[in-house]
Amino acid sequence: MDPFESFKAAQKLGWAHFAPLEVFTTSVAAQLVKHAKVREGQCVLDVGCGTGVVAVTAARLGARATGLDLTPTLLERARENSQIAGVGIEWREGDAENLPFEDDAFDVVLSQFGHIFAPRPEVAVAQMLRVLKPGGTIAFATWPPELFTGRMFMVTARYAPPPPPGVAPPPLWGDPGIISQRLGNAVKDLVFDRATMRVPALSPQHFRTNLERTAGPVIKVVESLSASDPTKLAAFRTEYESLIAEYYEENTVRQGYLLTRAVKI
Numbered sequence: 001m002d003p004f005e006s007f008k009a010a011q012k013l014g015w016a017h018f019a020p021l022e023v024f025t026t027s028v029a030a031q032l033v034k035h036a037k038v039r040e041g042q043c044v045l046d047v048g049c050g051t052g053v054v055a056v057t058a059a060r061l062g063a064r065a066t067g068l069d070l071t072p073t074l075l076e077r078a079r080e081n082s083q084i085a086g087v088g089i090e091w092r093e094g095d096a097e098n099l100p101f102e103d104d105a106f107d108v109v110l111s112q113f114g115h116i117f118a119p120r121p122e123v124a125v126a127q128m129l130r131v132l133k134p135g136g137t138i139a140f141a142t143w144p145p146e147l148f149t150g151r152m153f154m155v156t157a158r159y160a161p162p163p164p165p166g167v168a169p170p171p172l173w174g175d176p177g178i179i180s181q182r183l184g185n186a187v188k189d190l191v192f193d194r195a196t197m198r199v200p201a202l203s204p205q206h207f208r209t210n211l212e213r214t215a216g217p218v219i220k221v222v223e224s225l226s227a228s229d230p231t232k233l234a235a236f237r238t239e240y241e242s243l244i245a246e247y248y249e250e251n252t253v254r255q256g257y258l259l260t261r262a263v264k265i
Contacts, residue, residue, distance in 0.1 A: 003164035004119050008070060008095065011117060014216030015050075016073040021214050022051040022081075024199050025112060028141055028257065029053040031195050032112050035259045036139035038063050042107040047096050047128060048114015052078030052089065058110070059087035066090040066106075068099065069114070097123040104133045111140040113257075116170040119163070125182050132264045138187065139261040144174035144194075147256040148247040155243060156217045159236045161224060174258050187262035195259065198252040204244035207253050208237060 032054055038044060040062030046055040049067030051074050059065040059082065067089055069075050075091050082089045094100050096111075096118040109132045118124035132138055143149040150171035157169065172178050176192050183190065201207035211218045225233035247254045 004097075004167075007119055007164055007167060010220070011216060012070045012072075014220050015071045017214050017219060018071075018074060018216065019051050019077045019214075020210075022053055022077070024197060025050070026053045026057075028195070028197050029057045029112055032110060032139060032141045032259060033057045033061065035193060035261055036108055036110055036137050037261075038108055038110075043105065044108045044110060045099075045101070045106045045131060046114075047099070047109060047111040047124075048117065049078060049091075050074050050112075050114060052081050052091070054110050054112045055089050056082050056085050056087060058108075059089050060085060063108070066092065066101075068092045068094045068096075070095060097127060099127045099131050101131045103130055105131045106136060107133055108137045108139070110138075113141055113143065115140060116142055116173040119167040121168050121173070121182055129183075129186050129264055134264055136264050137261060138183075138264060139259070140173075142173040142179075142258050142260065143171055144256060144258050145169075145171035147174070148243070148253065149255050149257070150174050151243055152240070153217065155236075155239055156221055159225065159232065160217065160221045176258070176260075179260055183262055186265060188265050190260070190262040192261075193259040195257060197255040197257060199255060200251055201244075201248065201253050202251060204241040204248050204253075207244050207248070208240050 038058045038061055042063045044058045044063040044065045046067040049055050049069045052067050055065040055067035067078055078091055096115045109128045115124050153171050212222050
């Protein structure tokens with residue numbers, strides 16, 4: 001199997017347990033949709049839609065929304081969420097590196113912490129811009145590498161099996177300079193903003209335990225080390241909890257994120 005396809009197959013399995021985290025990303029979805037200035041009647045694509053919180057938010061404003069994700073289990077939850085909200089959304093299983101849509105099909109292309117896991121950023125960017133109409137808006141939420149979640153990914157990567165050569169670290173999508181390079185001269189009016197997601201937790205250990213049950217990269221590390229190196233697993237958990245403690249206060253963990261918006265030329 002192509003190494004990137006094998007990598008994506010593992011991602012599909014790893015993110016199948018993400019659904020409980022939607023209670024925290026729902027408020028971020030509203031901020032992203034607001035940042036993108038989504039309007040009634042627009043055709044909107046949510047890339048890496050997960051449980052559909054962004055697509056549902058856009059649809060409730062009157063947009064014609066489509067959500068795409070690698071993981072069928074999350075799409076099932078997304079369909080349920082849209083049915084509960086009473087909005088019609090097209091849900092598609094698919095890959096950010098090979099979007100199954102025509103050129104210039106959407107007025108707005110969004111991604112909330114989704115496209116960052118595509119192994120080749122240049123491919124994902126090209127696909128997202130390809131399906132976006134000239135004059136349309138691309139907007140996304142990402143994790144800056146210097147803040148909690150970006151640092152969390154780096155800790156996890158040190159303990160995880162190495163990815164195939166050429167896979168870019170997800171936190172690089174949180175660096176405005178790198179974003180500017182990746183979008184290049186295909187866009188104009190590039191705008192950044194920052195906000196914070198606050199996640200309730202009773203302790204750093206409580207937060208770490210919840211992520212071990214829901215977050216794909218962490219699940220993978222725990223599964224691997226539980227079988228091969230329990231001592232290294234204990235070290236991972238200790239380092240992880242120390243990082244969490246830096247951002248933990250009043251029973252919440254502060255997770256700062258970056259919002260990006262640009263217009264396709």
